[in-house]
Structures are given as structure tokens and as C-alpha cells.
Amino acid sequence: MSGGKPAGDLAIALVSGGLDSCVAAAVALERHAEVAFLHVSYGQRTEARERQAFRDIANYYNIERRLEASLAYLAAIGGSSLTDPSQPVPTGEPQPGRIPPTYVPFRNTHLLSIAVSWAEVIGASSIYIGAVEGDSSGYPDCREVYFRAFNQLIEAGTKPETKITVVAPLVRMSKAEIVREGMRLGAPLHLTWSCYQRTDVACGRCESCVLRLRAFREAGVKDPIPYAEQ
């Protein structure tokens, strides 16, 4: 237990391996005595590389309780260019007001459901997710209104004595603010992976790389991971 944090105060952090979830996990570690790490893969193109980033970040923080879950059925359902190899991944800036083809239908509900089931069993009281509402890709399940609805669902769908809250500490931040918050917390940003397309070095061209590179540029910080081009 580290100073000032109550003993037995357990949180779960959803850690995809990307920049945002790494910073959200760092926030959880600052606030709670213990943080368990949850990684969920769902047949996305860069699945193995993201899992590696998750393990690197969990090792960096010496996380004891870890769970890796796989949602194989999301790829079978399809409907997203992230899980369907026949659909191209978009490059460049996301178009404002349009939900991009990388949207995986209702994805965060799957992730959070696993976190809630696990939280109910291990006795965790908070679930951290690195979702960002503005300055992001415009996914409907990354908005504050969605997390409020999810917290009401937990209240209705778990045992009466269960008190679990989803916390999205970055939801109102810009990507540049997230980079600065990560620097302040000493988060291992060099271990994160954001590229939607490649797994050796980041492509620098897909939507996710473009948003990430701009965030570091605006924060005035050099992105520590290597890029094929930028």
C-alpha cells in the first residue's frame, strides 16, 4: 500500500495497450491502493501487438492481478474495419460529425461488462477506462452520457450490496492534455501502442497514428515510439 491510499481499496483499469488507457491506468494507480489490469482483445488487426503493450505496461507497474479476455465473436459479427480484413482502415484525420468505419458496434459495453463481472468477484469498487469524448474519433460509447447510463445499469444489474463505479478520467481532456497528464504521472508512454495498421513500427498514417502524433506535437513532447513515416 502506498502513502495516503486506503488499504483494500481496489480498482480495475482497462488497459488496451494504447496511449489513453496507459494514462488512465496511471491515474488509477495514483488514486488507489491496488489496481488490477484487464485487457480485452476482440480479433482486431493489431491484437497481438496490443496484448504485448498491455503486458509491458503491467510489468512496468508490477501489477499482480491481471486478466486477459478474448471476444472472438466480435470479429464473427463484423461491422468494423478494425475486425474485418476486407474493409480498409481509414487514413488521415477523422471527419467531424461522422462515426468512422473503425467503430466496433457497442464495443465498450462488452469491455465494461467483463470489468464489472470481475470487479464483483474480486471486490473492486472502481473501473477506469481511458475513453475520450472530444478531440477523438466520435464513437458513441466514449461519451459521458454513455458512462452515466452504464453506471445506472450497474446499479440495476448487480447485487444490492455491490457498489461499482465506472470512471473515465480523461473523458473531457484533449489528446494533448492526455500526453501532458501521462508525463506528469511518469506513465510509460514508450511502451504503448496505438497504430491500427502495422505491428512492427507505427505506420504514422492511420487515423489513430495521426491523432497520436498531433497530440504529442501539441503537447510539445517527442513521441517516444518509432514510426515508419510521419
Next chain:
Amino acid sequence: MSGGKPAGDLAIALVSGGLDSCVAAAVALERHAEVAFLHVSYGQRTEARERQAFRDIANYYNIERRLEASLAYLAAIGGSSLTDPSQPVPTGEPQPGRIPPTYVPFRNTHLLSIAVSWAEVIGASSIYIGAVEGDSSGYPDCREVYFRAFNQLIEAGTKPETKITVVAPLVRMSKAEIVREGMRLGAPLHLTWSCYQRTDVACGRCESCVLRLRAFREAGVKDPIPYAEQ
């Protein structure tokens, strides 16, 4: 397309293979031009037998669109006697006001999330689930308040043009009323499987068998499946 139902009117029915989900699917088939069947297993003891019941019911109704999904991680999370072989399955009547050890934490949220993701991709507008609030096992995620919260989550977490509603047509019925509704609809109750414990013939002693047998008795109908004892 059958008479009176609008073309293109597609629903999804969650079909576990049990009595309630079979009757809920029959209700969906009465109301909608086409019904897609979804089965989700989660490492429960009688997984293979329930999947067989799902296939038998789907074949009986000539269902074309089917999806079988597996939530392997729920057994890894544990916390339920249904998925943890070291915990005994309770026998006899459930105790009122107590959530039984067969409760799988937040299970219906996982099932409904898969249904919503699939519905968004195939364009289904309704999702049928055979949950029963009263006269049942007292699971928190089988209550009307839970389904209302889930419908608000769908509204908040999907594309603006998406209109999907979860329907729990049996939620206020007694188990005996469900048997009678199944008889009225000609549902293939002889193909369903409810036992939590055995897979050859139903044990007649576990909580699920006890509730089922009582329902048929109260409905004045003979249960068409064989039992080891009753």
C-alpha cells in the same frame, strides 16, 4: 414473410435452450417477419447440452440466421456455482430474498451486448430475452428496472440512427403462465433443457428442475422431457 408482419422487420432472440427462452423466441416469431437466433455459452456445466437444445429449437423453426458465441472468460472470472466446478449447485427451492450461488455476475449484460452488436450490424430492431422477474431465482439482471436501464444504455452507446429495443415479454409472468403461453404458441417445449446439473436426463432436484416441474404442475400440463427423479 408470414401474414400481417411487415417485411424487413427483423428481431433477434436470445435462446439459451431453456424453457423461458424458447417461449420468448416463440413470442418473437409471432410478432416479427424474421427472427435471428443467438446462443451464448459461458463455460457453464451443462454447456454442450444447452447448445444442442438451441440447435434443436432453431432447426424446428427453420431459423436461417444463427450466431453461437462463447464467453470463455466468464468461467475464468468465476464467482458462480454454474461456472465453477468447486462450488455445489443448490438443490430444492430458491430462498426468497437471497441471490443464489448460481448467479453469474452481470451475466445478462454480456449476452445483451452481443445481441446489440449483432443487431447493429444485421439491422435488427428488437432483441427478445426470456428473463422472468417474479417467481424465479431473484437475479438482479432479470428485473424490469434492469431492462429499462439497458435500453437507455443502447440509446447512449450506439449510432444516432440505430433504434434497438430489448423486449422481455415474460418478465411479469409466472412460470406456470410461461408454460401456458408456450402451449398456446405451439413452442417446442420437448426440445428445451433446463437442468443445471445433468446432461443425459434432467436430475429433477436442482433449483432449475424444481422450478420447471412446479411450473408444469401448476399449468396442468405434463412436462414432455424425461427426468431421473421427480
